[in-house]
Amino acid sequence: MPINKVSLKEKFGCFNDYWKPKIIGEINDAHIKLVKIKGEFTWHHHDREDELFLVVKGRLLMQLRDGDITLDEGEFIIVPKGTEHCPASLGDEVHVLLMEPKTTLNTGNILNEYTVTRPERI
Amino acid sequence: MPINKVSLKEKFGCFNDYWKPKIIGEINDAHIKLVKIKGEFTWHHHDREDELFLVVKGRLLMQLRDGDITLDEGEFIIVPKGTEHCPASLGDEVHVLLMEPKTTLNTGNILNEYTVTRPERI
DSSP states (O other): OOOOEEEHHHHHTTOOOBSOOEEEEEETTEEEEEEEEOSBOOOBOOSSOOEEEEEEEEEEEEEETTEEEEEOTTEEEEEOTTOOEEEEEEEEEEEEEEEEETTOOTTTTOOSTTOOSSOEEO | OOOOEEEHHHHHTTOOOBSOOEEEEEETTEEEEEEEEOSBOOOBOOSSOOEEEEEEEEEEEEEETTEEEEEOTTEEEEEOTTOOEEEEEEEEEEEEEEEEETTOOTTTTOOSTTOOSSOEEO
């Protein structure tokens, strides 16, 4: 398979739905994904997976049971396995790069209308 | 351990040496690292590890045996395990975010003056 570079800007231009992570890369046992978020997600945790959120555009509010953390462009947070969290946008939509094991379900231990069992590849 | 956000800009401001990856995050079995590069590295491959290079600033030349790929800010490349590669800067220094398994040695199968056996944490 040929090796290609990936442009975050180009990939973010390929979709407009919210809370639907798209796979843009595969590295060892992990996926690189992009997601656009607006409003508030659902509280959940992942039993076995740490999850990285890197803000590419906008302002992300990561709600944790111990307090909130606000992230701007160029900032990331790693939410350790077992940690309840609930991401939300502050202001307009937020563009986020995710890195997480391929086994990660976006809503973790919760199944609801936000759950995406088979993320699209773009 | 408290959960903190990490600012790429702040972390890149913490060091000035070239080709010495710094660990800035730990996620599952992988490290998130930053590196500043200038000039040309050394040809090498990793037997077991895929490696992601995301350009945060500047222009990266990723030399592969099949041809060169030029990456600008906001672009990444995943170099699959077993693939010989040699990164280099184009123009001034390049700031790169790396994601790779904790077992990854920066010079892969090669041991030379560029080898960093115990990357610093910043």
